[in-house]
Amino acid sequence: MSQALKEYLSFCQHRVEHALEQRLPKPDILPQRLHQAMRYCVLDGGKRTRPLLTYCTGKTLGLPPDSLDGAACAVEFIHVYSLIHDDLPAMDDDELRRGKPTCHVAFDEATAILAGDALQALAFEVLAHDPSIAASAANRLQMLTVLARASGSQGMVGGQAIDLAAVGTQLSLPELENMHIHKTGALIRASVNLATLAKPDLDPVLATKLDHYAKCIGLSFQVKDDILDEESDTATLGKTQGKDKDNNKPTYPALLGMAGAKQKARELHEMALANLSVFGDEADLLRDLSLYIIERSH
Amino acid sequence: MSQALKEYLSFCQHRVEHALEQRLPKPDILPQRLHQAMRYCVLDGGKRTRPLLTYCTGKTLGLPPDSLDGAACAVEFIHVYSLIHDDLPAMDDDELRRGKPTCHVAFDEATAILAGDALQALAFEVLAHDPSIAASAANRLQMLTVLARASGSQGMVGGQAIDLAAVGTQLSLPELENMHIHKTGALIRASVNLATLAKPDLDPVLATKLDHYAKCIGLSFQVKDDILDEESDTATLGKTQGKDKDNNKPTYPALLGMAGAKQKARELHEMALANLSVFGDEADLLRDLSLYIIERSH
Numbered sequence: 001m002s003q004a005l006k007e008y009l010s011f012c013q014h015r016v017e018h019a020l021e022q023r024l025p026k027p028d029i030l031p032q033r034l035h036q037a038m039r040y041c042v043l044d045g046g047k048r049t050r051p052l053l054t055y056c057t058g059k060t061l062g063l064p065p066d067s068l069d070g071a072a073c074a075v076e077f078i079h080v081y082s083l084i085h086d087d088l089p090a091m092d093d094d095e096l097r098r099g100k101p102t103c104h105v106a107f108d109e110a111t112a113i114l115a116g117d118a119l120q121a122l123a124f125e126v127l128a129h130d131p132s133i134a135a136s137a138a139n140r141l142q143m144l145t146v147l148a149r150a151s152g153s154q155g156m157v158g159g160q161a162i163d164l165a166a167v168g169t170q171l172s173l174p175e176l177e178n179m180h181i182h183k184t185g186a187l188i189r190a191s192v193n194l195a196t197l198a199k200p201d202l203d204p205v206l207a208t209k210l211d212h213y214a215k216c217i218g219l220s221f222q223v224k225d226d227i228l229d230e231e232s233d234t235a236t237l238g239k240t241q242g243k244d245k246d247n248n249k250p251t252y253p254a255l256l257g258m259a260g261a262k263q264k265a266r267e268l269h270e271m272a273l274a275n276l277s278v279f280g281d282e283a284d285l286l287r288d289l290s291l292y293i294i295e296r297s298h
Numbered sequence: 299m300s301q302a303l304k305e306y307l308s309f310c311q312h313r314v315e316h317a318l319e320q321r322l323p324k325p326d327i328l329p330q331r332l333h334q335a336m337r338y339c340v341l342d343g344g345k346r347t348r349p350l351l352t353y354c355t356g357k358t359l360g361l362p363p364d365s366l367d368g369a370a371c372a373v374e375f376i377h378v379y380s381l382i383h384d385d386l387p388a389m390d391d392d393e394l395r396r397g398k399p400t401c402h403v404a405f406d407e408a409t410a411i412l413a414g415d416a417l418q419a420l421a422f423e424v425l426a427h428d429p430s431i432a433a434s435a436a437n438r439l440q441m442l443t444v445l446a447r448a449s450g451s452q453g454m455v456g457g458q459a460i461d462l463a464a465v466g467t468q469l470s471l472p473e474l475e476n477m478h479i480h481k482t483g484a485l486i487r488a489s490v491n492l493a494t495l496a497k498p499d500l501d502p503v504l505a506t507k508l509d510h511y512a513k514c515i516g517l518s519f520q521v522k523d524d525i526l527d528e529e530s531d532t533a534t535l536g537k538t539q540g541k542d543k544d545n546n547k548p549t550y551p552a553l554l555g556m557a558g559a560k561q562k563a564r565e566l567h568e569m570a571l572a573n574l575s576v577f578g579d580e581a582d583l584l585r586d587l588s589l590y591i592i593e594r595s596h
Contacts, residue, residue, distance in 0.1 A: 090406075144442060
């Protein structure tokens with residue numbers, strides 16, 4: 001990771017941690033257990049990739065970070081709620097998340113369902129009402145529409161449904177791509193698009209370029225995840241298959257071969273950069289981020 | 299139920315059924331099973347009490363019904379999502395709802411969680427974007443804030459958390475009331491407040507009166523539910539305790555005695571009427587509805 005991106009990531013992580021804390025209900029407000037669960041899951045964890053994207057896009061467009069706190073928190077609340085629900089026994093049944101017991105383990109299943117539900121409502125409340133957002137009322141409504149669509153049955157939740165239905169089946173490459181575009185891609189695009197909507201009178205051409213950039217890195221992130229999963233397997237003694245392959249989930253290396261998957265990641269990075277060619281140095285963090293995504297080792 | 303209310307209820311039920319159907323993703327859109335589950339739970343069921351309240355409030359304020367379709371659908375989507383999640387095995391573990399198998403029984407648990415999640419997102423999408431809503435962008439944002447707060451951890455979801463925590467404990471009357479004010483009251487008030495926000499330049503005094511009316515009928519509805527539950531028990535051979543008492547859940551008759559509970563329902567109805575005294579005949583449906591709530595036999 002470039003030094004500039006490293007520093008900006010650290011800045012964003014601190015910034016959004018504080019912004020999230022301020023927007024979460026305090027742990028002593030009734031119902032306390034629910035609010036404690038929400039705070040347990042949101043605070044002090046995660047790479048905050050989506051808020052980072054919102055802030056980096058805003059920086060590219062010359063927006064001050066404090067005008068993006070509400071949007072960054074809203075996407076992170078949606079992301080965390082989706083993790084809580086995905087971890088439930090009826091879904092992926094995971095017991096660890098970000099190095100801590102998952103919500104239904106640390107609290108209980110009912111509280112985990114409700115904490116996720118409440119975080120989703122909080123995301124929309126923040127976007128509708130947060131004073132940090134300086135956008136016009138009309139743009140704010142567009143931000144709400146973007147986040148709702150990205151989260152819903154034809155966005156993130158739809159992707160999770162496609163993913164669950166795909167376990168044990170043979171997906172084609174377009175089907176695998178469609179799953180990722182929904183499951184993680186939609187919210188990553190929303191993270192960028194909320195920032196472009198926060199910029200008054202932005203040239204729609206630039207907004208579209210940034211949206212396409214987001215689409216590319218959303219996919220390259222998944223391709224790289226699959227590659228890392230596969231490579232860490234072969235490096236790990238006594239373990240011959242990755243978690244996704246264990247679950248019979250389709251992966252890019254399985255469909256394209258390892259060389260093909262690496263080529264795919266590289267092409268997506270090139271496309272991401274091509275969409276940034278209309279910008280100067282101010283988009284360097286976005287360029288660094290795209291490179292980091294395909295070069296990271298974990 | 300008065301003839302006028304009966305006819306208007308039927309009109310609203312037909313109207314909102316069509317409006318909901320139009321706003322739900324079609325069953326052949328991917329992911330099909332998720333969309334089928336959403337439609338299964340939303341369509342062709344329920345009394346549509348919350349949409350009725352939205353339309354009745356709008357009628358009191360002289361708003362045409364077609365300007366309220368989006369708001370009516372949004373509250374109903376939130377209501378239905380909450381039912382789907384409340385019915386889950388980790389929550390109330392119910393197998394029947396509106397005379398049909400619950401979502402997790404008819405489909406599966408993962409699909410039920412996701413269908414609820416997607417319906418919540420759809421509610422906010424509709425409120426943010428639906429062309430039926432004629433309110434200004436600023437008022438629309440207020441509608442979104444109202445619905446998000448009513449749905450979240452200090453509204454409906456919070457009430458469900460309080461309810462779950464109360465099983466097997468002794469609640470005082472204020473605690474019982476607090477639970478109902480959150481669990482069902484918040485969304486009932488939102489159903490009314492979305493309509494007042496749809497009226498341009500409404501005198502805030504009138505908006506407050508209607509909000510207080512909603513608060514009264516939200517509570518009287520719960521008091522009457524408890525009374526009906528208790529009375530149907532004694533009438534039912536071989537069953538000596540109602541479902542809520544079975545679950546050790548607190549009830550108004552348990553706390554106030556049967557006569558006290560009936561007195562409470564009557565007082566709430568009188569308070570509801572008092573809040574409507576600033577209105578003429580145009581609020582008669584709201585008056586009829588309040589009376590119906592405390593006089594109904596099921």
